[in-house]
Amino acid sequence: MRVTWHRLAGITPQPDITAHPLQTTIKYGFGLNFEQPLKDWMGVFGRWGWNEGRHESFVYTxxxxxxxxxVAGSGRRWNRKFDRAGLVFVTNGISRDHQEYLALGGAGFLLGDGRLNYGRENIVESYYTVHVWRGIYPSFGVQHIKNPGYNRDRGPVVVPTLRIHLEL
Incomplete structure (x- = not known):
C-alpha cells in the first residue's frame, strides 16, 4: 500500500463517493478469449480481461x-453428447486505486467492510452441465475460492453453484 499524507498524519479518512457531483466518465477495458479443441470430445479454453480500475462501475462483479x-469435455464419451464437464482456474485482481479505496473503508456494491488485506482472488471450479430437455441446460458445480473479496483475512470458502442456460 502506498504511503500517503493522511497515513503519516495518523488519519484514516473513509472515502465518501457521494460527496462528489455525478459526472460522465469513460471506463475502458479489453478482453480476449480462446477455445482450442484437443480431441473431438475435449478442449481447452482461456479468457483474459482488464479494465483501468479508476472509475466506479456497476457490473455483475x-x-x-x-x-x-x-478444460472441458463433451458427454459424448459417456453417451450424453449434449452434456459437458469442466475444470477451471480463475484469478481475479483489482487495481491499486481500487485496493486503496477499499483499504480506507470505501465500499463498492459488493466489496468493502472497512479494511482490506489485499490478495488476488483465486478460484478453482468444477462443473457438470446436463441437457435435460429441448434447450434447457442446468449446470451444477462447486467453487473453491481463496481470498474471497480480494481479502487474505477471508476464506477460503467452498461454494456450490447452479446455473441454468435456456435456449428459446
Missing amino acids: EVDETAEIG
Whole structure:
C-alpha cells in the first residue's frame, strides 16, 4: 500500500463517493478469449480481461483484471453428447486505486467492510452441465475460492453453484 499524507498524519479518512457531483466518465477495458479443441470430445479454453480500475462501475462483479484457463469435455464419451464437464482456474485482481479505496473503508456494491488485506482472488471450479430437455441446460458445480473479496483475512470458502442456460 502506498504511503500517503493522511497515513503519516495518523488519519484514516473513509472515502465518501457521494460527496462528489455525478459526472460522465469513460471506463475502458479489453478482453480476449480462446477455445482450442484437443480431441473431438475435449478442449481447452482461456479468457483474459482488464479494465483501468479508476472509475466506479456497476457490473455483475468488482474485477479489474482476470485470467482464466480450463478444460472441458463433451458427454459424448459417456453417451450424453449434449452434456459437458469442466475444470477451471480463475484469478481475479483489482487495481491499486481500487485496493486503496477499499483499504480506507470505501465500499463498492459488493466489496468493502472497512479494511482490506489485499490478495488476488483465486478460484478453482468444477462443473457438470446436463441437457435435460429441448434447450434447457442446468449446470451444477462447486467453487473453491481463496481470498474471497480480494481479502487474505477471508476464506477460503467452498461454494456450490447452479446455473441454468435456456435456449428459446
